[in-house]
Amino acid sequence: MxxxxxxxxxxxxxxxxxxxxxxxxxxxxxxxxxxxxxxxxxxxxxxxxxxxxxxxxxxxxxxxxxxxxxxxxxxxxxxxxxxxxxxxxxxxxxxxxxxxxxxxxxxxxxxxxxxxxxxxxxxxxxxxNEHQLLQLQQELQELSFRDGLTGVNNRRKFDAVYEREWQEAQRTGEPLSLLMFDVDFFKSYNDQYGHVEGDECLRRVARALQQAAHRPRDCLARYGGEEFVLLLPGADASSARAVAQRCMQEVAHAGIVHAASPLGQQLTVSVGMGTALPGTQDDSKRFLETVDRCLYRAKHAGRNRIEATA
Missing domain, CATH: 3.30.450.20 (PAS domain)
Known part of the structure; x- marks a missing residue:
């Protein structure tokens, strides 16, 4: 006192x-x-x-x-x-x-x-404690966006990034390019080498594609099965084709043997490619379907090639 x-x-x-x-x-x-x-x-x-x-x-x-x-x-x-x-x-x-x-x-x-x-x-x-919890939540979110087999982004992550980049392209007027890949004769690969080797093959393809997707905003994802997608914000058709060719070269450099392939002794990929300048009335789903049809054409035109939108 x-x-x-x-x-x-x-x-x-x-x-x-x-x-x-x-x-x-x-x-x-x-x-x-x-x-x-x-x-x-x-x-x-x-x-x-x-x-x-x-x-x-x-x-x-x-x-x-x-x-x-x-x-x-x-x-x-x-x-x-x-x-x-x-x-x-x-x-x-x-x-x-x-x-x-x-x-x-x-x-x-x-x-x-x-x-x-x-x-x-x-x-x-x-x-x-809040910081640790936030870190844990971020780690869990990252895990939820990763493909468990290949380690690249999964379909869920791609869908989110694709819609965001589509809206950004509408806002800025920049081009948006998309590449879709399919591993050629992958069923034959699994039949020849087994599913364990098939999984390793997909991991090697993913690593090869990552070598070509080096820009910060590029988004490579496993789309499902033996299909991959690569989103290229800001890339015009010429740049996108150069990336597609580089992707095919990286897969070739990986030297994945595929004795059951009619195209030779080495694994290859087919590519569908498209570039859009999204307007306010354009539909992102329709563009995705267009590029998917390009991939279908590449597969049915002999594979190991690039087919692009007109």
Whole structure:
């Protein structure tokens, strides 16, 4: 108890200072701390006497959080609205602790803001748990978008990316190209070598196609069975054909023996190719079907070739 402090005030102070929450009070007119609990030193290392003005509070905030939190708290306080803010607070050791500030705005009878009172809570553990959970969710999402056999994107991922890139092409007027691949005589390959070797063959084809799909926005996916698709945002017909030829070359360089192929002793792929300049009335599904028909033509015209839309 401080000298001349009423017993009731001493009781309230003891209660406040015995909690893990850190109480504080700021005088609105002078923007100075009227009080901050001694628990602040245990948490951050800064002595209560070092918290003089709101500038001390702002300066001890992570630079990436500072403008957002300070501007939000000022605007809410000026409007007389109670609020909460999460941010990282600097310790004397140079580390950061996640804080949740719960703020109550105190007004006089005329409605003028006279002070701010509140509590700081250490939410570091909660934030770490949230971060770990977010990472886990992202990993699970990535797994849900991966083909379990080949490791490339699956049909679900392709469908999502395709619709997004179609809409982006409609917005920007850029071309969008699509390649569809079918492993030639794959049933004969499975019959000749067995399904275990057939699975390994698909993995090798996927790796070969990945060598040609090197741009960040290119999306290679296993479309189903022995079919793959490669989406090429921003690529015109000439560029798409060059990529298709490179894909066929990479598959050839993989040197996958296919003794049962009528085309020779080496595995090959057939390619359907299309390029679109999507307008607002154009249908993404119809374009996909058009490229699929090109692949059908390639297969029925002798395979190991590229067939493109007119």
């Amino acid at each position: 401080t000298p001349h402090e009423p017993p009731e005030s001493a009781l309230y102070r003891t209660l406040l200072e015995s909690t893990r929450a850190i109480p504080w009070k700021i005088d609105w007119a002078t923007a100075t701390f009227a009080y901050i609990g001694p628990q602040i030193e245990d948490l951050l290392g800064w002595a209560p006497t070092s918290w003089r003005t709101v500038q001390d509070w702002a300066d001890r905030m992570h630079p990436d959080d500072r403008d957002r939190v300070v501007n939000f708290c000022i605007s809410q306080s000026q409007s007389g609205v109670d609020h909460e803010a999460d941010y990282r607070a600097l310790t004397t050791g140079g580390d950061y602790v996640w804080i949740r500030d719960v703020v109550h705005v105190v007004r006089d009878l005329q409605g003028n803001v006279v002070s701010l009172v509140g509590f700081m809570f250490d939410i570091t553990e909660r934030k770490q």
